[in-house]
Amino acid sequence: xxxxxxxxxxxxxxxxxxxxxxxxxxxxxxxxxxxxxxxxxxxxxxxxxxxxxxxxxxxxxxxxxxxxxxxxxxxxxxxxxxxxxxxxxxxxxxxxxxxxxxxxxxxxxxxxxxxxxxxxxxxxxxxxxxxxxxxxxxxxxxxxxxxxxxxxxxxxxxxxxxxxxxxxxxxxxxxxxxxxxxxxxxxxxxxxxxxxxxxxxxxxxxxxxxxxxxxxxxxxxxxxxxxxxxxxxxxxxxxxxxxxxxxxxxxxxxxxxxxxxxxxxxxxxxxxxxxxxxxxxxxxxxxxxxxxxxxxxxxxxxxxxxxxxxxxxxxxxxxxxxxxxxxxxxxxxxxxxxxxxxxxxxxxxxxxxxxxxxxxxxxxxxxxxxxxxxxxxxxxxxxxxxxxxxxxxxxxxxxxxxxxxxxxxxxxxxxxxxxxxxxxxxxxxxxxxxxxxxxxxxxxxxxxxxxxxxxx
Amino acid sequence: xxxxxxxxxxxxxxxxxxxxxxxxxxxxxxxxxxxxxxxxxxxxxxxxxxxxxxxxxxxxxxxxxxxxxxxxxxxxxxxxxxxxxxxxxxxxxxxxxxxxxxxxxxxxxxxxxxxxxxxxxxxxxxxxxxxxxxxxxxxxxxxxxxxxxxxxxxxxxxxxxxxxxxxxxxxxxxxxxxxxxxxxxxxxxxxxxxxxxxxxxxxxxxxxxxxxxxxxxxxxxxxxxxxxxxxxxxxxxxxxxxxxxxxxxxxxxxxxxxxxxxxxxxxxxxxxxxxxxxxxxxxxxxxxxxxxxxxxxxxxxxxxxxxx
Numbered sequence: 001x002x003x004x005x006x007x008x009x010x011x012x013x014x015x016x017x018x019x020x021x022x023x024x025x026x027x028x029x030x031x032x033x034x035x036x037x038x039x040x041x042x043x044x045x046x047x048x049x050x051x052x053x054x055x056x057x058x059x060x061x062x063x064x065x066x067x068x069x070x071x072x073x074x075x076x077x078x079x080x081x082x083x084x085x086x087x088x089x090x091x092x093x094x095x096x097x098x099x100x101x102x103x104x105x106x107x108x109x110x111x112x113x114x115x116x117x118x119x120x121x122x123x124x125x126x127x128x129x130x131x132x133x134x135x136x137x138x139x140x141x142x143x144x145x146x147x148x149x150x151x152x153x154x155x156x157x158x159x160x161x162x163x164x165x166x167x168x169x170x171x172x173x174x175x176x177x178x179x180x181x182x183x184x185x186x187x188x189x190x191x192x193x194x195x196x197x198x199x200x201x202x203x204x205x206x207x208x209x210x211x212x213x214x215x216x217x218x219x220x221x222x223x224x225x226x227x228x229x230x231x232x233x234x235x236x237x238x239x240x241x242x243x244x245x246x247x248x249x250x251x252x253x254x255x256x257x258x259x260x261x262x263x264x265x266x267x268x269x270x271x272x273x274x275x276x277x278x279x280x281x282x283x284x285x286x287x288x289x290x291x292x293x294x295x296x297x298x299x300x301x302x303x304x305x306x307x308x309x310x311x312x313x314x315x316x317x318x319x320x321x322x323x324x325x326x327x328x329x330x331x332x333x334x335x336x337x338x339x340x341x342x343x344x345x346x347x348x349x350x351x352x353x354x355x356x357x358x359x360x361x362x363x364x365x366x367x368x369x370x371x372x373x374x375x376x377x378x379x380x381x382x383x384x385x386x387x388x389x390x391x392x393x394x395x396x397x398x399x400x401x402x403x404x405x406x407x408x409x410x411x412x413x414x415x416x417x418x419x420x421x422x423x424x425x426x427x428x429x430x431x432x433x434x435x436x437x438x439x440x441x442x443x444x445x446x447x448x449x450x451x452x453x454x455x456x
Numbered sequence: 457x458x459x460x461x462x463x464x465x466x467x468x469x470x471x472x473x474x475x476x477x478x479x480x481x482x483x484x485x486x487x488x489x490x491x492x493x494x495x496x497x498x499x500x501x502x503x504x505x506x507x508x509x510x511x512x513x514x515x516x517x518x519x520x521x522x523x524x525x526x527x528x529x530x531x532x533x534x535x536x537x538x539x540x541x542x543x544x545x546x547x548x549x550x551x552x553x554x555x556x557x558x559x560x561x562x563x564x565x566x567x568x569x570x571x572x573x574x575x576x577x578x579x580x581x582x583x584x585x586x587x588x589x590x591x592x593x594x595x596x597x598x599x600x601x602x603x604x605x606x607x608x609x610x611x612x613x614x615x616x617x618x619x620x621x622x623x624x625x626x627x628x629x630x631x632x633x634x635x636x637x638x639x640x641x642x643x644x645x646x647x648x649x650x651x652x653x654x655x656x657x658x659x660x661x662x663x664x665x666x667x668x669x670x671x672x673x674x675x676x677x678x679x680x681x682x683x684x685x686x687x688x689x690x691x692x693x694x695x696x697x698x699x700x701x702x703x704x705x706x707x708x709x710x711x712x713x714x715x716x717x718x719x720x721x722x723x724x725x726x727x728x729x730x731x732x733x734x735x736x737x738x739x740x741x742x743x744x745x746x747x748x749x750x751x752x753x754x755x756x757x758x759x760x761x762x763x764x
Contacts, residue, residue, distance in 0.1 A: 080723055083496045108497040192586065251606040251707070252585035258605075296549060408724045412704065420708035424608040444725075445494075 003110040020028065035067040038222070038336035039092040041082070043073055057342045058353065066336035068094075068162040079105075081448045082328060088112055091328035097150070098323045100400070100407035103140040107405045107448070117334045126347055129379040133398040134366035140403045146324040149181040149345045149354075150363035153389045153398060154207055154318050156308070157267050157281060158274040160301035168305055174237070174310040177274065177406035181241070193249050197273045200238035201254070202418035203275050206319035206411070210399045211307045213314050216414070217402035221361060222449065224442040227434040230313075235430035237310075239421050251423040267302070276307065280391040283362055286383070304388040317397035322366070346370040355379075364393045368443045405448040410441045470513035497728040503576065520744035521734065523709050524717040529625050530610060531713065532690040540682055543634040547641030548671065556649040561642070574628060575697040580605060583625050594620075602696040604699050608710040621703070622711035629696055637682050645671065673758045680757045682710035684749055691742055716740055 013252035031037045044052045056068045071092070073081060079101065085091045105111045116121045122146055127135060130148065138146035156177070158170055166184055169407045171177040188194050188315075200208065209216060214230030217223070228324060242250050265284045267275045285302050292299045306316050325341045327334055341347075345366055346354025355373035358365045365371050371380075371390055380387045392398060401411050417437040421427055465472070489620030490507055492500035514521035550561050563663050567575070582590045583604035594602060603609070620628075661669065671678075694715040697705070703720075705712025714734065722731035 055622075081725070087497070108495055108726075112495055248585075248601060248603060251603050255580075255585050255603065255606040256587060259581060406725065412720075412724075414710050415704070416706070419706055420608075421608060423603075423707045424710070 002197075017379065027334060029071070030160050031067045035065060036333050036336055038066050038068045038094060038340055039339065040068050040070045040094045040096070040337075041073050041078065042096040043078060043098075044096075046074060048361060051082055051357065054360065055344055055353075055357050058356075059340055062343070063339070066333065068340050069334070070337070076358065083110070086328055086330060087235050093327070093331040093333045094340060095326050095328060096323055097146075097326060098321060100321070100335060100403070100411060102121060102138065102146045102324070102326065102409055103403045103405045106140045106143075106145045108342050110329055111145045112331065112334060113377060114138075114147065115143065115146055116336075117327050117338050122348070126328050127346055128237060129367050129369060131366060131368060131394045132396045133324065133393060133400065135320055136403065137320070137400045138324055139405075147328045147341045147345055147347070148322045148324045148366045149341070150358065150361070151320055151366060151393045151398075152278050152280075152290060153320050153321040153364055153392050154204070154276050154386055155277050155304050155306055155415075156274050156276055157285075158303050158305065159267060159270065159272075160303045162270075162273045163199055170305045171274070171308040172305070173308050174313070177308050180273055185245075189316075193245060193253055194272065195271055196245075196253060198241075198275075199243055199250065199253065199272065199398075200422070201276065202238070202422045203415050204236065204319070205231070205235060205414055205418040207317075208238065210319060210397065211309050211313050211317045212237075213309075215399075216410075217404065219402075222404075222445070224410070225415075226441065227431065227438040230376065232431045232434055235418060235421055235434060238418065239427065242422050242427075245421055246453055247425055247427075254423075273331065279386060280362060281362055282383055282385045282389075285385065302385065304385050306392055314397045316392055316395035317399070318392065320393070320398040320400050322400075323363075346373075358425045360367050364390055368394055406441070406444045413441050469498055486732040486735055489729050490736050492733075494728040496728055497726075500729065503729065508737070509734055510730060511737060520709065520712065523713045524705075524714045526706075527623055527710070527712055528691055528693075530613075531626060531633060531693065532687055533629075534612065535627045535690050535724045536683060536686040538627065538631045539634040539686060540679060542631050543637035543682070544641055544672075544675065546634070546638045546680065547638045547645055550638070550642060550668065551645045565635040565639060568633045570633075572695045573699060575633065576696050579625065579629050579632075580700060583628075606707055606709075608656055608707050622707060626693070626696060626700070627712060630690065630693075637686070640678055640682065641675060641683045643673050648674045654706060676757045677759055680749070684746055687745060687749070691715070691738065 006107065040056070042052055048221045052070060052072075056070050056405075060067055078097065083093060084104075090300070094192075097305070103436075106113070114126070118126075126147070127144065130138075131151070133153075134148035136142075137148050137151075138144050155262050156171070158180075160170075162184055163169065163180065166180075168180055168183065169176075171180055177198055179197075181237070183192060184195070184197035186195040206216070207229035208228075209228070212230040212234040214228040214234060215227070216226050218225050253271075254264055257271065260365065263282050265275075265277070265288075266272055267277075268279070268284060268288045289302075291301050292307070301406060307316055307318050309317065325337075327337050331337060342388075343353055344357060346369065351367070351370045351373045352375060354365060354367075355376035356365070358370065359376060359379040365376065370376060371394075380390065401407050404410070414437060417433050421433055427433075483494045488531065489500055491502055491504060493506075496502035501651075511521050512518065515525060524647050535737050540588070546564050550557065550564065552562075570578070582588050585591050585603050585606065588604075591602065601609075602618075602620035602624075603622075604620055604625040605622050607619065607624075608704055609619040609624075611619035611620045611624045648671065652674070653666055656666050692715050693713055696720075697713045697716050698710055701711045701716075703716075705716050705720075718734050718738070721727045721734065
C-alpha cells in the first residue's frame with residue numbers, strides 16, 4: 001500500500017469513528033453529569049422550533065436533576081414511531097401532540113395516566129388549575145392522561161372597514177351574521193361572487209353544532225349524538241348558504257382560498273367580510289397592517305368576536321383543540337417528564353415561565369393563573385385582538401372533539417358529511433346525512449369498545 | 457475453509473437475509489393480520505373473515521372501501537390508456553427529424569422531473585375553478601361547470617358529462633407527466649429496424665399504414681410494459697391525492713383512492729387488520745389484472761415480429 005493510500009485509509013477510519021461516536025464528541029449533545037435525560041418528541045418546525053428550543057434551554061438551566069433533549073419529528077408519522085418505540089421497549093419520556101389521539105392511545109395502554117406520574121394531590125390541584133377546555137382535552141374515562149400546554153380557539157374575525165362602509169356592527173346573534181353575509185357579499189355582472197360576507201366552512205360544523213346547542217357525544221351512555229336536533233339545525237343553516245348561491249359558486253370560491261399564495265388568510269385578501277379562524281391569524285393581521293403602514297396605505301381595521309349564537313344557542317361557544325403532553329408507558333424518566341410539563345404549562349408555580357412561552361409563541365395559556373401573570377397581561381395590552389381568544393378559552397362552552405377511541409375517524413366523518421352537504425349534488429336532508437354519519441361512527445366505536453383493549 | 461458449494465449462498469446471504477426480513481416476513485405477517493383485529497399495540501386477535509366481510513359489505517353498500525375502489529378503478533382505467541396514448545403520440549412526433557428536435561424532447565420530458573409536491577400545487581392553481589388558467593380557457597369554450605379538485609362529478613360518467621371533478625383533475629396530472637413513458641417509446645422507436653419501413657414503403661404503405669402496421673406492432677412490447685407498470689402505479693397513487701385533498705380524499709370522499717384509504721385506516725384509525733385485508737385484496741385484484749393482461753398480450757404484443 002502506498003503512503004498516500006495508507007493516509008487516505010487512516011483519514012477514512014477517523015471520519016467513520018467520528019461519525020459513530022458523534023453523540024459523545026458533540027458537547028451540546030452531552031447530558032451533564034448527575035442529571036437524568038428526558039427525551040422529548042415534538043413536531044414543531046420553523047419559527048416555533050426556536051421557541052421550543054428556548055423553553056428547553058430555560059428548563060435545562062433551571063434544573064440540577066433533569067436534562068431535556070428535544071427531538072423534532074414530522075407530525076404525520078408520530079403515532080407509528082411512538083408505537084414502534086414502545087413496542088421495541090425504547091419509548092421517549094415525553095411527547096407533544098395536537099391530534100385527537102389521547103383516548104386511542106390511552107385505551108391501548110400506551111399512555112401513563114398522570115395520577116401515576118405525579119401524586120394524587122398534584123393531579124387534584126391540576127384539575128382545579130386548568131380551564132375546562134384544557135381539562136376536557138386531557139381526560140379519558142375520568143382520568144387525566146394529557147396535560148394541555150396551549151389551546152387553539154376559534155372565533156369570528158371581521159373586516160371592520162367593510163362593516164363600517166355598510167353601517168353594520170359586529171354580529172352578536174346569528175341573524176346579524178346572516179345580515180352581514182347578505183349585505184356585504186359582492187356578486188359580479190356574470191353572477192359570480194367576488195366576496196362573501198360570510199360562508200360557512202364544512203370543517204366548522206364542530207363549532208357551529210356546539211354554538212347551536214348540540215352535543216356530538218353523550219358520555220354517560222357512550223352514544224354518538226351527531227344527529228342531535230341542534231346539530232341538524234346547524235348543518236341546515238350552513239346548507240342555506242349553498243342553496244342561496246349554488247354549490248358551484250360555493251365550492252369554486254372555497255377552492256380559490258386554497259390557491260392563495262402560501263395559503264394566506266383569505267380575510268386579508270378581502271375575499272370575505274367575516275371568517276371563522278384561530279388565534280394564530282392575529283399575527284397575520286398585524287403583519288398585513290404593518291405592511292400597509294410601511295407602504296403609506298390606509299390601514300384596514302379588523303376585529304374579533306365570539307361565534308354569534310342563534311336564539312336558544314350557546315354563548316361564547318365553539319370547537320377547541322390544543323397542544324398537549326403525554327407520557328408513554330414505559331418512559332424511563334417520568335419524573336423528569338412531569339417536571340418539564342409543569343415548567344412549560346405553568347402549573348406548580350411556573351406561571352411566569354408559561355406566560356413568557358405563550359407570549360413568544362402566540363399561544364393561549366391553559367390556566368387563568370397564567371393569563372393573569374403581568375407578563376402575559378402586557379402581551380394582551382399590545383395585541384387586543386388576541387384578548388378575545390383568551391377570554392373565550394375560559395368558557396365552559398368551548399368543547400373539543402369527544403375524547404373517545406376512534407376520535408380521528410369521528411372528526412373526519414363529520415367533516416366529510418358537512419362537505420357533502422355543502423358541495424355535492426344532489427344533497428339529501430341534513431338529518432339523513434347526520435344519521436348516516438352517526439351510525440358509521442357508532443359502529444366504529446362499538447367495535448373498539450367490544451375489543452379487549454379498551455378499558456371499560 | 458468454507459466448502460466451495462456454500463460459497464455462492466454465503467455471498468448472497470446479506471441479500472437473502474434482507475429479502476426474508478423485509479419482504480417475506482411483512483408479506484406473511486400482513487396476511488395473518490388480515491384475519492385479525494390488530495392495532496399495532498395489543499397482540500393481534502383472530503377474527504376470522506370479519507375484515508374481508510366488512511370490505512365486501514362496504515363494496516355492496518357503497519361504503520368507504522366501495523367508494524375508494526370505484527375511484528381507483530376510474531382513475532386507473534382512464535389515466536393509464538390516456539397516458540399511453542399521449543406518450544406514444546408524442547414519441548412518434550418527436551421522432552420526426554425536425555428543427556429543434558432536442559428542445560421539444562426536453563420540453564415534453566420536463567413535467568416528469570417536476571416533484572409531485574410542486575406539480576400538485578401548480579395544478580391547484582391552474583385548475584382553480586374561477587381564476588385558474590385551464591378553467592378560464594374552458595369557460596371561454598362554454599364549459600363552466602367544472603369544479604376540478606373540489607368537484608364531485610366524473611367527466612365520463614352521467615350525469616356529470618364533461619363536468620370535470622377531482623378524479624378528472626388527478627387524471628389530467630397523470631397525463632401531463634407522461635414524459636417518462638414517452639422517453640421509453642422514443643428509445644423503442646429508435647430500435648425499430650429501418651428495413652421494415654423500407655419494405656413497407658416498397659409495398660406502397662403511406663405514413664398512416666407504416667404507423668399502424670410497423671411502428672405500433674414494434675412498440676407493442678414497450679406499450680405492454682408501460683401498461684402493466686402504469687396500472688400498478690395508478691392503483692398505488694398516493695402523494696398527489698394526499699396533497700390535493702389535504703389528506704382526506706375530499707370532496708366528501710370523491711378522490712379517496714385505495715392507497716389513501718389504506719393509509720388512513722392503518723395509521724390514523726390504527727385498524728391494521730382491516731388495512732391488511734384491503735392490501736391483500738388489492739394485491740389479488742392487481743395480480744388478476746396483470747394475469748389477464750399477460751393472457752391478452754399474446755394477441756397483440758409482437759417481439760421483433762414474433763408473437764408470444
